[in-house]
Amino acid sequence: MKLRILGSxxxxxxxxxxxxxxxxxxxxxxxxxxxxxxTEEEQWSIKNIFITHAHLDHIRxxxxxxxxxxxxxxxxxxxxxxxxxxIDALRNHLFNGxxxxxxTCLPTPEEPVLRFNTIEPLVxxxxxxxxxxxxxxxxxxxxxxxxxxxxxxxxxxxxxxxxRLVYTGDTGPTEEIWSYASGADALIVEVSFPNSQEPxxxxxxxxxxxxxxxxxxxxxxxxxxxxITHPKPQYYxxxxxxxxxxxxxxxxxxxxxxxYDI
Numbered sequence: 619m620k621l622r623i624l625g626s627x628x629x630x631x632x633x634x635x636x637x638x639x640x641x642x643x644x645x646x647x648x649x650x651x652x653x654x655x656x657t658e659e660e661q662w663s664i665k666n667i668f669i670t671h672a673h674l675d676h677i678r679x680x681x682x683x684x685x686x687x688x689x690x691x692x693x694x695x696x697x698x699x700x701x702x703x704x705i706d707a708l709r710n711h712l713f714n715g716x717x718x719x720x721x722t723c724l725p726t727p728e729e730p731v732l733r734f735n736t737i738e739p740l741v742x743x744x745x746x747x748x749x750x751x752x753x754x755x756x757x758x759x760x761x762x763x764x765x766x767x768x769x770x771x772x773x774x775x776x777x778x779x780x781x782r783l784v785y786t787g788d789t790g791p792t793e794e795i796w797s798y799a800s801g802a803d804a805l806i807v808e809v810s811f812p813n814s815q816e817p818x819x820x821x822x823x824x825x826x827x828x829x830x831x832x833x834x835x836x837x838x839x840x841x842x843x844x845x846i847t848h849p850k851p852q853y854y855x856x857x858x859x860x861x862x863x864x865x866x867x868x869x870x871x872x873x874x875x876x877x878y879d880i
Contacts, residue, residue, distance in 0.1 A: 619781050619880040621804070625651030626872040628810045628824075629675070631851035635874050636675040639785065639806065640664075645745070645758060647774060647785050647806075651874075652679035653686060661686055662694055666745055668737075668760055669700040670787025671771035672707035681712065684721035684731045699735045699743060701762065703770040708734065739764045739772055763798055765789035767823045775802075781880050784841070788848065790823030796836040804880050805841040806872075807833075808848035812856045824848070827860040834866070843878070844869040 620642050625635030636650025643660065646652070646667040653661060661683060670676055680698065687694050698708070713720045713732070721731040737743055739762045746757040762772040766789055773786040775798040784799040785806040786792075799805045810824035819826045825833065834840065846869065849857045858871045 619776070619778055619783060619803075621783065621878040621880050623872050623874055623876045623878075624655045625874055626847040626849075627854075627874070628808075628848040628850045629852075633874070634851040634854070636678065637787075637847060638679065641758075641776065641783070642778075645776075647776070648676040648787065649679045649683070650675045650677075653682045654679075655875075658686070658690070662690075662692060664696055667696060667698045668762075668774055669698065669704050670765075670773060670785070671767060671769050672704045672711075673769065673788065676787070677704075677708065677712070680708075680732070681718045681721075685719075687731045688721065688725060693729060694731070695729075695733055696731065697733050697735055699737050699760070701739070701770060701772055702736050705734045705736050737762050761798070763795040765795055766792040783880055788824060790820060790825060791829060791833060793836065796833065797838075799841055800837050801839040802841040804843040804845060804878070806845045806847050809846045809857055809861070809871075810848050810850055812853045813860055815853075827857065827864060831864060840866070840868065842868060843880075845878075846871045 622640040624638035624640055627634035637648045638651040639647040643663045644665045646664055648670055649667050712718055723730055742759050742761045744757050744759050759777045761775045765771050765773050771787055773795045776783045782802045783804045784802045808825055809830055811819045811826045813826050813828045816826050861869055861871050
């Protein structure tokens, strides 16, 4: 799997972009950043978007992507997958004809730009490279796992060609996702605040390094890579220093624009 970090920050600042992780050019985990980074042709390659929760910094680039597609008069469908609570929020509060046009029925209801797909936690979703093949051995399997945040939220386990990547999305101390992370090729996990703000992290259901260290003890076999996302830009250097102090070789703080071969 090729993993491209379009955005990985916990706020928007110069040189810091909201979360979006592009896998093999066509599968997107969260959609905080799209059009400000990807060329037109790269945007048209996006086929599937999996959203962790309804907070604006994780969904905000979907409207612009839909608009770019329809302005270009492309016949291109993007499937958006998320739990029901997120789909409801997208329909009622974003693509409602008031904040933004309803691209699930534009340009026509028969051939829309966007299609919303409701997923259930722990029920795998198979994305086929070749849908005409019944078993689709080269497909991607994504499983949503409930995490603990201030709104209903999930993380995702992505499996493809013998590789496994786990993404927590936004979460505070949690439980269920760590069994999926055990022995994974990569774990993308959030650290939003420095250790001095642990009470704020707990209040807002995020993590800091001191909390992450406790969470990592819940993983039987640590992943080969542990990639830290969602730092508040104001504390980026402090969080980077605290990550180094953890002394765990495979832990690193993400930076926008980086590409990994998982």
